[in-house]
Amino acid sequence: MKFLPIFLVALCLALCALPLPAQSPPSPKYEMRGVWVATVVNLDWPVRGASPSSQQQALRTMFDKLQQTGINTIFFQIRSESDAMYASTLEPWSYYLTGQQGLPPSPSWDPLSFAIEEAHKRGMELHAWINPFRVIRSVTSTYPKAINHLSVQHPDWMLTVKTVMLLNPGIPEARQYLVNLLTDVVKRYDIDGLHYDDYFYPYEGITNEDQATYAVYGTGMTLNAWREDNINRFVKELSEAALGIKPWLKYGISPFGIWRSGNPPGITGLSGADATYGNAVRWLQEKWIDYLSPQLYWPFGGNQDFAKLSLWWKTQMNGRHLYPGLALYRADPSMTSAATLYTPSEIPKQIRFMRENGIPGALHFRATNISVSTTQGVPDSLRTNLYRYRAFTPVMDWKDTHAPAPPQQVELLAETGGRRLRWSQPAPQGQQASPRFFGVYRLQANAQPDWSEAVKNSQNLLTLTDKFEYQDQTPSSSTPYWYAVTTLSRNSVESAPVAPDAVTSVKEIARTRFRITQIYPNPFESEVRIRFSLDESSLLTLRIVNMQGQEVARLANSAPFSPGEHEVVWNAPTGNKRQVYVCVLEGGGKTTAKKMIRV
Numbered sequence: 001m002k003f004l005p006i007f008l009v010a011l012c013l014a015l016c017a018l019p020l021p022a023q024s025p026p027s028p029k030y031e032m033r034g035v036w037v038a039t040v041v042n043l044d045w046p047v048r049g050a051s052p053s054s055q056q057q058a059l060r061t062m063f064d065k066l067q068q069t070g071i072n073t074i075f076f077q078i079r080s081e082s083d084a085m086y087a088s089t090l091e092p093w094s095y096y097l098t099g100q101q102g103l104p105p106s107p108s109w110d111p112l113s114f115a116i117e118e119a120h121k122r123g124m125e126l127h128a129w130i131n132p133f134r135v136i137r138s139v140t141s142t143y144p145k146a147i148n149h150l151s152v153q154h155p156d157w158m159l160t161v162k163t164v165m166l167l168n169p170g171i172p173e174a175r176q177y178l179v180n181l182l183t184d185v186v187k188r189y190d191i192d193g194l195h196y197d198d199y200f201y202p203y204e205g206i207t208n209e210d211q212a213t214y215a216v217y218g219t220g221m222t223l224n225a226w227r228e229d230n231i232n233r234f235v236k237e238l239s240e241a242a243l244g245i246k247p248w249l250k251y252g253i254s255p256f257g258i259w260r261s262g263n264p265p266g267i268t269g270l271s272g273a274d275a276t277y278g279n280a281v282r283w284l285q286e287k288w289i290d291y292l293s294p295q296l297y298w299p300f301g302g303n304q305d306f307a308k309l310s311l312w313w314k315t316q317m318n319g320r321h322l323y324p325g326l327a328l329y330r331a332d333p334s335m336t337s338a339a340t341l342y343t344p345s346e347i348p349k350q351i352r353f354m355r356e357n358g359i360p361g362a363l364h365f366r367a368t369n370i371s372v373s374t375t376q377g378v379p380d381s382l383r384t385n386l387y388r389y390r391a392f393t394p395v396m397d398w399k400d401t402h403a404p405a406p407p408q409q410v411e412l413l414a415e416t417g418g419r420r421l422r423w424s425q426p427a428p429q430g431q432q433a434s435p436r437f438f439g440v441y442r443l444q445a446n447a448q449p450d451w452s453e454a455v456k457n458s459q460n461l462l463t464l465t466d467k468f469e470y471q472d473q474t475p476s477s478s479t480p481y482w483y484a485v486t487t488l489s490r491n492s493v494e495s496a497p498v499a500p501d502a503v504t505s506v507k508e509i510a511r512t513r514f515r516i517t518q519i520y521p522n523p524f525e526s527e528v529r530i531r532f533s534l535d536e537s538s539l540l541t542l543r544i545v546n547m548q549g550q551e552v553a554r555l556a557n558s559a560p561f562s563p564g565e566h567e568v569v570w571n572a573p574t575g576n577k578r579q580v581y582v583c584v585l586e587g588g589g590k591t592t593a594k595k596m597i598r599v
Contacts, residue, residue, distance in 0.1 A: 029458040030492065031391040032291075032323045032361025034073040035066055035370060036129065037115075040080035040137075042096050044367040049099030052109045059111075060118055065371040067122040069379050070387025072464075074119045075195050075363060078112050078185070079130040081137055082150040082167070086112035086189070090181050092146035102146025116190055123437050123464025125393055127193030127250065128185055132178055132234070134199040136165035150177075159213070162204045169200060169230040169277075170213040178234065183241045186249065192436075192490065193250035194242055198295075200231045200276040203256075227277040239288045248399055248490040252291035254325055254363070255280045257298070257309055264312040268303045284318045290396055291320055293363045297327035299346050306350055314359060321394055323361045326350055328369040331378050335369070344376040351386050360394045389458040392439075392492040404433045404487040404495050412483055412500035418473040421500070422533075423485050424518040425468070433489035437464045441484045441497065442472065451484045451497040464488070467565060468517050468531065514538075516585055516594040517565070523597040524572075530555070531567045532585055532592075540587035542568060544596075547580050561587075572598060 038044045045062060046055040066074065078085040083094040083101060087110045092102035097111065105111075112128065119126040135150050136142055140163050145152055150167060157177075159168035167174050186194060210227075218226040239251055256272030259281055273279045283289050294313055298304035310324050329335040331342040347364075354362060369375040370382070395401065407423040425435055442462045443449050454460050463470060474481055484497040518531040530542070542556040555568045579598045584591065 027386070027389045027391070027458050028355065028360075029391055029456065029461070030360065030394045031355075032073060032321070032363070032393055033071050033387055033391060034075055034127075034293075034323065034361070034363035035071050035367050036075045036325075036363060036365045037062070037077060037367045038365075039077040039085055039094065039096050040131070044371075046097060046111075048096055052105050052107055055097075055111070056109070056114060059115060062367060062371040063115075063118050063122055063124070066367065067124060069370050069383045070390065071124065071364075071370070072391055072393055073125040073127060073192075073363075074115065075127050075129045076112070076115050076119075077129045077131075080134070081131070082135045086110055086185070088181075088184075090148075090184065091150070092148050095143050101143065101149065112185075112189055112191075120190075120437075120466040123390070123466065125192035125250075125436075127195045127252075128189065128191045129195045129197070130182065131199040132196050133167045133169055133201075134164070135167055138163045139165050159210055161202045161206050161209050164202045164204055166199075166202065168210065168213055169234065170210055170217055170226070172217070175230070175234045175237065179238050179241050182238060183245060186242045186245050191249070193252065193290075194238075195252050195254065195293075197254040198256050198272065198276050198278055200278045201227060203270070203275050205275065224274075224277070228273075228279050228282075231277050232279065232282060235283050236286070236288050250290050250393075250396070252289055252293060252321075252323075253278075253280065253283065254293040254295055257294045257296045257325070258304065259294075259313075259316075264308050266303070267305065267308055267312075281316050284316055284320055287318060287320065287398075289320060290399075291323055292317070293323045293325045295325040295327075295365075296350075297325065297330065297365075299342060300349065300353075307353060310350075310354065310359060311357060314357065319398070321361075321396065322359050323363050324350075324354065324359065325363045325365055328364040328375060328378065329366055332369055332373050332375045334373065342376075344378060344381075347378050348381050348386060390461045390464060391458060392464070392488060392494070395492045399491045400433050400489070401491065401493055402431045402433045402489070403493050404435045404489045405429060406495040406498050407438060407485045407487055408498075410485050410498045410500045415471075418471060419481065419483065420469060420471050421483055421485060422469040422517065423498070425487060425520060433491065433493060435487045436490045437466055437488040438468075439464055439486040439488055439494065440470045440472075441486070442474075443482045444477065444479045445482060446479060448499070449482055451499055455484065455486060455494070455497050469533070469565070514585075514588070514590045515592045516583060519583060519594055519596045523599040525599060527569060527571050528596060529567055529569050530583055531565060533565050534561055534563050536563050536588070537561065538587040540585060543584045543586075544570060545582050545584060547582070552581065 042048050082091055084091045085094050093104050095101040098105055116126045151158060157168050157171055157174040159166045214223055214226060242249055242251055255278050258269045259273050260271040261268050280292055296306055296309050298306055300306050313322055326347055330340055331347055333341055370379045407425055410423040413420040440462045441455055441460045443454050443460050484499040486497045487495040516532045520529050538561055539558045540556050540561050541558055543551050544553040545551050555570055581596045582593050583596055584593045
């Protein structure tokens, strides 16, 4: 048996006598917890050329692990080299998806649509992430380009600096091409945000490569002022176009972590605003963007001190949100050198520091460091401590802050080993915001809690979901479980909580599972969505009848449906406004119906 030396015993006694450190700030209910999912060179996803089914399963597994870690926002890279990880008529399918640029996946599928659906199922937002002006990463080491690639279609728009080929920011038509490309994404996909990083003018350093363009378009400005103006115009014009289509969209940029060397005092290094001509401070002054995520890929201390930089950026935000980019990869020994390797405590310390200083969240680079790598235990620290409780994304008070309508018909069903919550959502009335997610709360207490107070505590937030039910596996307990459900808008504004009146007995479950769960919107104008729930496979007929009992539409005719939730869309014919209809669902000897109103 070994004994501690006398001096160690004395040291231990002395340490025990010291006051305990202050507790970490409580887990906030509103906090950006984002992660970049990099598709360029297949960094995080997908396996290039793999079957669509295996790529889909890999994405599901990744999203599961991100959700379990507490991540609430996916930044999904859809464009890295003027290519597309989505079904685009303007740019070719990505080489990193199929192994050949321009080759569509087979069988056909749309990764962006799939990623959006899977993220929303898990109560996570999805922001489309692009590299704006990069066309070819390296002209000396690349792969064959598709006939509709920008470098083939518009060689006159290309700007090559050393080995990097760019879309020339100085050509107005080239910038407008990007605006058109990205507004196409905004129109066609249910993304929650549009995000891009600092691929403007290259870090490699431009000298006179764009002199000819400057001679045509740079009248009245110095060369450097003209270059900055080109990027400013792009940021502003895309902001106006994208937010003009969807004002609730979250529009943000991730620039280099140092604006200009010497800002703040003591900070030295490359000046992002001078190298890439992306002047983030100007974007904030003009309020062209909703948030900024400077890449603060350094630890505390030194010439790029995390504390100094994050606090300086906070002073520049002009009412917009700051979500610093954190270098999670630098906590992974396999991804960085020993000289730059973070200690396991560095990222947790940075998160605590931001909370203490009112910085409302962060983005982590990158997904693999959570979903695959152990990263020195940092993901476990997030999952079990810092991100243990779910959080909503921060509310942007310059966007729509109207609360959505609360959920309706909230039911609590007793089942073996747990409880099942179900609800429906009415159509928004007046200025009420449309729903994005539902928040499910759970609390153990001897009496019904005051939910207006209980929902303020993130520890009571059980989950976020886009579905209309939630299965909770709860152990038996002498202390009752209490539940409530809220609706969350696209801007994370929350409705009043609604608690179920009573628990439905097990015997009632079978008959209540065959039902129309939601008709949305209701009242409706032309398009209406009908959701229904089944407890077993069945051949179903779904009909729309008028108040005279006449059938006006048949949406399913003895069609097979599997157990679970389903949705059918009806586009009502022109005319016949101000009508009352009944939606009738029949199958397996059961019938259920619900009224719907057309205005």
